Structure formats: structure tokens, C-alpha cells
Amino acid sequence: MAQKQEIIIIGGGIGGLFCGAMLSKEGYTVKIFEQHYKIGGGLHQFKREGVSFETGMHIIGAFQPGGALHRICSYLGVMDKLSILPEDENCIELFHIACDQKKYIIPRGADRFVEALSKEFPEEKENLIRYVKAIGIICDEIKLYNLEIPDALFQDYSNPFAESVGDFINSFTGNERLRSVLALVNPLYAGDQYKTPTYIHALISNLYLESASRFIGGSQQLADALVGAITREGGEVHAAKGVAHIEIENKKIAYLLTADGEKHRADWYISSIHPSSLFELLDTSKIQRSYWQRINSIPNTYSAFTLYIIFKPGAFPFFNYTYYYMEDYSMTWEQNIYTLDAWPKGLMFITPPVTGQDACAEKMIVNCIMNFETVKQWENTTSGKRGAAYEAFKRQCEQKILHKLEEIYPGVKDCIQSVYSASPLTIRDYYGQKEGALYGVKKDCTNMALSHIPVRTKLENLLLTGQNINLHGILGVPLTAINTCAELVGMKYLLNKINERR
Ligand SMILES: Cc1cc2nc3c(=O)[nH]c(=O)nc-3n(C[C@H](O)[C@H](O)[C@H](O)COP(=O)(O)OP(=O)(O)OC[C@H]3O[C@@H](n4cnc5c(N)ncnc54)[C@H](O)[C@@H]3O)c2cc1C
Numbered sequence: 001m002a003q004k005q006e007i008i009i010i011g012g013g014i015g016g017l018f019c020g021a022m023l024s025k026e027g028y029t030v031k032i033f034e035q036h037y038k039i040g041g042g043l044h045q046f047k048r049e050g051v052s053f054e055t056g057m058h059i060i061g062a063f064q065p066g067g068a069l070h071r072i073c074s075y076l077g078v079m080d081k082l083s084i085l086p087e088d089e090n091c092i093e094l095f096h097i098a099c100d101q102k103k104y105i106i107p108r109g110a111d112r113f114v115e116a117l118s119k120e121f122p123e124e125k126e127n128l129i130r131y132v133k134a135i136g137i138i139c140d141e142i143k144l145y146n147l148e149i150p151d152a153l154f155q156d157y158s159n160p161f162a163e164s165v166g167d168f169i170n171s172f173t174g175n176e177r178l179r180s181v182l183a184l185v186n187p188l189y190a191g192d193q194y195k196t197p198t199y200i201h202a203l204i205s206n207l208y209l210e211s212a213s214r215f216i217g218g219s220q221q222l223a224d225a226l227v228g229a230i231t232r233e234g235g236e237v238h239a240a241k242g243v244a245h246i247e248i249e250n251k252k253i254a255y256l257l258t259a260d261g262e263k264h265r266a267d268w269y270i271s272s273i274h275p276s277s278l279f280e281l282l283d284t285s286k287i288q289r290s291y292w293q294r295i296n297s298i299p300n301t302y303s304a305f306t307l308y309i310i311f312k313p314g315a316f317p318f319f320n321y322t323y324y325y326m327e328d329y330s331m332t333w334e335q336n337i338y339t340l341d342a343w344p345k346g347l348m349f350i351t352p353p354v355t356g357q358d359a360c361a362e363k364m365i366v367n368c369i370m371n372f373e374t375v376k377q378w379e380n381t382t383s384g385k386r387g388a389a390y391e392a393f394k395r396q397c398e399q400k401i402l403h404k405l406e407e408i409y410p411g412v413k414d415c416i417q418s419v420y421s422a423s424p425l426t427i428r429d430y431y432g433q434k435e436g437a438l439y440g441v442k443k444d445c446t447n448m449a450l451s452h453i454p455v456r457t458k459l460e461n462l463l464l465t466g467q468n469i470n471l472h473g474i475l476g477v478p479l480t481a482i483n484t485c486a487e488l489v490g491m492k493y494l495l496n497k498i499n500e501r502r
Contacts, residue, residue, distance in 0.1 A: 004029050005488075008256065008264055010243045011272035013041020013431065014057075014474070015466035017226035017237075018481035019270050021076045024233035026489050026497075031235065031266070033258055035242025040223030041272075041431055048420050051363055053308045055422070055430065057219035058350050058365055059188070059322055060084070060474040061207040068147050072478055075498040077232075078225035083216040085353050088320040092212040095184045096408065099328045104181055106209075110136065113209055121178050131172045131182065134160060138202035144479050145203060149495055162445050165201040166193025166333065180329040187324075187348055187369055189472070190301035190439050193333040197445035200471065207475055212322070216353045246282040252460045256281075270484060272466035274434045275441075275453060287458045298451050299444075300372075300437035302336045303424030305344070307366040307401045315415035318351050318361040325349075325408055335369040343397070344368035347404055366401055372424045372435035383429050394421050439472035455484050463487055 005028050009016045012034030020030045038044050042056030062069040063084045073079040087108070095104040107116055110132040118125040138161055143150045160168045169182045189196065189204045215221060227237045238258075245257040246269075255265045271278045275295045284292050326332065326346040335345040347368055351361035372379075378390045398421050405412050424436030433440065443451045453469050465484040467477050486494050 005268060006266040007031070007268045007270060007488075008033065008266040009270045009272060010256075010278070011041065011432070011466065012036075012039040012223075012237060012239065013272055013466065014043055014223075014477045015481055015484075016041070016270070016272035017043075017223060017230070018072075018076075018478045019272065019465050019484055020235060020237065021078070021226045021229040022481060022485045022494070023488065024230045024235040025076060026485070026494075028268075028488070029234065030230055031264070032230070032237045033241045033243050033264075034237070034239045035259070035432065036430060037240045038220075039227055039237060039239050040220055043219040043223040044430075045218045045220040048308065049310055049418060051310050052218055052220075053363065053365065053420075054215070054219045054352060055306075056427075057222075057474060058214065058352065058367075059087075059208065060213055060215065060219075061211040062475045063213055064211045067211055068145065068475060069478060071147060071498055072482075073225075075500070076226070076229050078222070078229050081225035081228070082221060083355070084213050085216050085320065085357075087212040087214065087322070091321045092208065093185070094321055094323050095181055096323065096325045097180075097329055098326065098407070108209065108212070110209060117178070117181065120181075121173075121175060124173055124175060124178055127172045127178075131169075134168075134172075135202045135206055138199050139206045142199065142203065144482065145475075147495055147498060149492055160198045162197045162199065162448060164194050164445050165191055165196045165198050168198040168201065169193075177329050180332040183332045184324050184326070186333065187335065187346070187367070190336075190437075190442065191333065192442070195442065195444045195446055197443055197448070200443060203471065203476075204473070214320075214350070214353055216357065217355045218352065243281060246278075248282055248286040248459065251286075251458070253462055266461075268461050268463065268488065270463045270465055272464075273432050274437075274466075274468055275464065276434045277432050278464075291458045294450065295453055298441040298453075300433075300435045301439045301442045303370055303372050303427055303436035304367045304438055305370040305397050305401075305424070306422045306426075307364075307368075307398055308420040308422070309364040309366070310417045310419070311361055311363060311415050312417045314360045316351075316361045316364070316409075316412065318353070318357060318359060320353070321350075323347075323349050323408075325404065336371055340374065343370070343374075343400060344404070347401065347408075349405075366405070368397075368401060370397075370424055372428075372437075375424050375436075378425060381425070383426065386425070394423060397421065397423075440466070440468035455480075455487055 007028045007030050009020050009032040012032045020032050024030045045052045089108040091105045092108050093106040114128045189200050242259045243256050244259040247254045253269045255263050279292050331345045349366040351364050354362050378386045427436035463484050465481050470480040
């Protein structure tokens with residue numbers, strides 16, 4: 001590069017940090033501004049009673065040698081800073097359906113997946129083989145998922161790629177119970193059987209089936225390692241420095257103001273925050289109306305209520321898999337359709353591993369799907385000042401979840417030292433995600449053009465990144481960061497650099 005260009009990144013979550021680390025490595029001068037007092041976004045952890053909890057990154061994948069994140073993190077020089085525990089290969093996921101007290105144990109790997117489910121559904125073996133083959137084909141088609149250079153912007157994909165996930169799953173079997181089991185991971189992508197494109201289901205299912213794992217000691221380690229990679233190259237990462245205003249002149253960002261009143265200029269700007277939050281920072285009359293109105297109109301994914309449990313020492317066993325619990329098969333796609341009396345319809349929980357993990361769990365994190373509507377009456381309040389009614393609502397939700405846990409593990413309440421919780425408002429306020437959306441905007445196969453947000457914007461020197469752009473999560477966001485950085489350094493160049501270490 002002839003000259004060191006300066007980049008400002010808005011938001012120090014996983015998208016901002018991966019972009020920052022890649023561009024620092026490629027010779028750019030990077031500054032990241034994060035509004036929260038702690039860097040990390042979805043990677044950040046908080047402590048209660050000395051126990052540390054992850055907020056938005058509980059199940060990870062692709063960190064196995066040869067996996068996409070292993071390769072990206074090796075290129076960035078951070079892989080050896082990470083401590084990762086693969087989930088139990090004999091049981092990565094346990095699907096527990098209360099109505100018939102059935103527990104489906106899912107082992108690692110596509111072949112073992114077929115073998116395990118064929119024992120439960122012997123007449124469906126051929127269908128299961130076809131299903132995993134179709135998932136494999138879709139994943140192979142997405143070149144970037146395999147860190148290969150995409151053929152073209154709009155390449156031809158196989159038929160099921162962009163059909164609805166419900167149609168896709170239903171095309172393999174008429175067995176309602178098996179349909180439900182195949183769809184049980186859909187809370188990992190806020191699935192809508194009629195609207196979620198199949199490729200999202202395929203990527204997420206494949207990622208976890210092949211490489212589900214967890215950070216030992218929590219996800220903050222990845223954020224800290226990426227900050228280290230940026231600062232080693234001379235970049236700056238500032239927490240508690242939110243971007244408050246973006247000034248536009250002649251279809252370019254002229255400068256931005258941080259909340260402390262400082263003015264900052266750069267050659268390029270990258271926004272990793274929710275696009276609607278971005279538009280609130282600038283004068284939208286200076287950008288094409290149809291552009292920001294279309295993006296602002298994309299619906300968001302649903303949110304969640306999370307229970308954080310601290311166990312009494314030695315009281316509750318550690319398990320190394322993800323536990324899904326649902327009352328009935330028919331609820332698979334309907335966990336976000338509820339009355340508060342019948343909430344929650346499902347639980348997803350883990351016992352996160354700590355350093356030197358022994359047979360007993362220190363803590364548990366339980367996630368239950370919740371719509372923003374449920375907490376809308378408190379939308380104009382701020383953390384710690386939401387009032388007595390909100391606190392009572394949270395206590396009620398905590399008890400509902402504990403009641404269900406007690407059904408799964410009789411006596412669990414006696415093992416608990418204390419509980420804490422977070423609602424969709426917590427997600428909204430801590431990450432700046434509109435409506436506390438778990439995974440940003442909702443992708444819709446019935447209107448792919450609406451939910452597609454390009455990395456390039458209508459402002460010449462502004463690029464976008466983060467979960468709202470392509471795909472969410474531990475792999476989706478770093479892959480989007482590659483897309484974003486490729487606008488500056490070139491896709492072929494960047495992928496070659498990453499793959500050099502293969
Ligand atoms: C409860 C929950 C559980 C999840 N579990 C998993 C999981 O197990 N596995 C998985 O793969 N994914 C999971 N996810 C999804 C994952 O956390 C997200 O996809 C990912 O964190 C998104 O990364 P991002 O960089 O787009 O956004 P974020 O990580 O949210 O980063 C955006 C950052 O921008 C900052 N920001 C916002 N506005 C401003 C501003 N004006 N100025 C400066 N900074 C600003 C925010 O504070 C935030 O730090 C979960 C999400 C949630 C909410």
C-alpha cells in the first residue's frame with residue numbers, strides 16, 4: 001500500500017473487532033469507538049458475585065484445526081490466545097420433548113447424526129441421508145463459508161438454497177416428529193419456517209454438527225485477543241466512547257463526533273452497528289431516501305429473556321452439550337407465539353466451562369425466546385431505572401423458567417445460590433440492537449431483495465459490517481468482516497493471506 005490510510009470503526013463488537021484486526025494487519029491505521037465501558041459487544045462478559053457470565057456467545061464453532069475461524073484467527077495471530085472446549089462428541093445437543101418425555105441425543109458429525117436419528121426413526125434413514133447430503137451441498141455452494149473466493153456476486157445456487165426452511169425440511173419427510181426434531185436448532189437463527197432462507201438453516205446446522213464448542217472461561221477472551229492484535233499494529237480501541245453524530249458533506253462522511261464532544265476524521269469509516277441506529281446518528285436528508293427507508297423497514301429477529309444461575313459449590317453436575325427443552329413437537333416454530341401465562345414454550349441452556357472445569361457446574365445460562373412487544377411498555381426506561389413493575393415482571397419470568405427447570409431436574413432449586421436475568425431491553429441497551437433483536441434484521445426468502453444490505457453504502461467512504469449485513473454469530477460476523485475488508489484490500493488478496501497458513 002502506497003500510503004497508510006486511516007479507518008474509524010463504529011462499534012467494538014465482534015464485527016468491528018474482526019475488521020479492525022484484519023485492516024491493522026494489512027497496514028491501515030485503525031481506531032475503534034465502542035459506546036459500552038467494556039469492549040466486545042456480543043463477546044462481552046459481566047460478573048456477579050465473582051462469577052463471570054457470557055452475554056451473547058455461548059455456542060461456537062469452526063475453531064477446529066482447518067475450520068474457517070481457526071484459519072482466520074491464525075492469520076490474525078490470535079488463535080493461540082484462545083481456550084476452546086469442543087462439546088461432547090457423543091452428545092453435542094440434547095433435544096428433550098416433554099409431551100412424550102423423549103430425549104434425542106445428537107452426536108457430532110453428519111454420519112453419526114443420521115445413525116442416531118435412524119435409531120429413533122428407522123423408516124426414515126434414507127430421508128435423513130438425503131437431508132444431510134442436501135445440507136452439505138448448500139454449504140459447499142457458499143464459497144466464503146469455506147474461505148474460497150466467491151465465483152460471482154450472484155452465482156447460481158441449487159433450488160433449495162433460498163426456499164423457506166420449512167419447505168426444505170418438510171420435503172424430506174412427512175413424519176411430524178422428525179420434522180420437528182430437524183428444526184429444533186432454529187432458535188440459533190431465530191427461524192421462521194415460512195421466511196427464513198434454507199441456506200441459513202444449512203450453515204448453522206452444519207457449523208454446530210461438525211464443530212460445536214465453547215470458550216473455556218468465556219467469550220471475552222476473543223475480544224481481548226483481537227484488541228491485542230489491533231493495538232500491536234499501532235491501532236487504538238476506545239471503550240466508553242460512543243459515536244454520537246456523523247456529519248455528511250457531499251455524499252461522504254466529513255467527520256464524526258464521539259459522545260465526549262471530540263471530532264474525528266478518517267479516510268474510511270466502517271459501521272458495525274444496527275443500520276437503524278446508524279441512521280439515527282446522521283442527517284438522513286443527505287442520503288438517498290429510498291435507501292435508508294428500505295433498510296429501516298426490514299423487520300428484526302425476535303429477542304430473548306436470559307436467566308443467569310450461580311450454583312452452590314459442588315451442587316449441580318457440569319454437562320458439555322446444549323440442552324433444548326420444549327413442551328410439545330408442535331411448538332418448534334412457535335416459541336415466539338405465546339401468551340405470558342404460557343411463556344416460555346422452550347428453554348435452551350448450557351453450563352459454561354470454566355478453567356480447570358471439574359464434574360460440577362459453577363453456573364448455568366438459560367435462554368428463552370421473548371418478543372420485544374412483551375417489554376414494550378418499559379421501552380422508554382433505562383437500565384437500573386425501569387421501575388417496580390418491570391422488576392416484578394422479571395422476577396415472575398425468572399420463576400417461570402425455574403419452574404420448568406425443576407420439571408427437568410427435580411431438586412435443582414436447592415442447588416441454586418442466586419439468579420440474575422436480562423430481558424430484551426438489556427440486549428437493546430447494551431448492544432444498541434434495535435428491539436433487542438437476537439440476530440439483527442430478519443432475512444426473508446419471500447423478499448430477498450428487501451433484507452439484503454450491501455457492504456457498500458450510498459456514502460462514498462462508509463462501509464457496513466456486522467450481523468445485520470449477511471449472517472449473525474460467531475462465524476457469520478467474521479465472514480462479513482472479510483466481505484467488508486475485501487472492499488479495501490481485495491477479496492482474492494485477503495483470502496489468499498488467510499489461507500496461506502492452511
Ligand atoms: C442473548 C444472545 C445469545 C447469543 N448466543 C449466540 C451463540 O451462542 N452463538 C453465536 O454464534 N451467536 C450468538 N448470538 C449472536 C451474536 O452475539 C451476534 O451475532 C454478534 O455478537 C453480532 O456481532 P456484531 O458485531 O454485529 O454486533 P455486536 O457484537 O452487538 O457489536 C456492536 C457493538 O456496537 C456498539 N455500539 C452500538 N452503538 C454504538 C455507537 N453509537 N457508538 C459506538 N459503539 C456502538 C455496541 O455497544 C456493540 O458493542 C447471541 C446473541 C444474543 C443477544
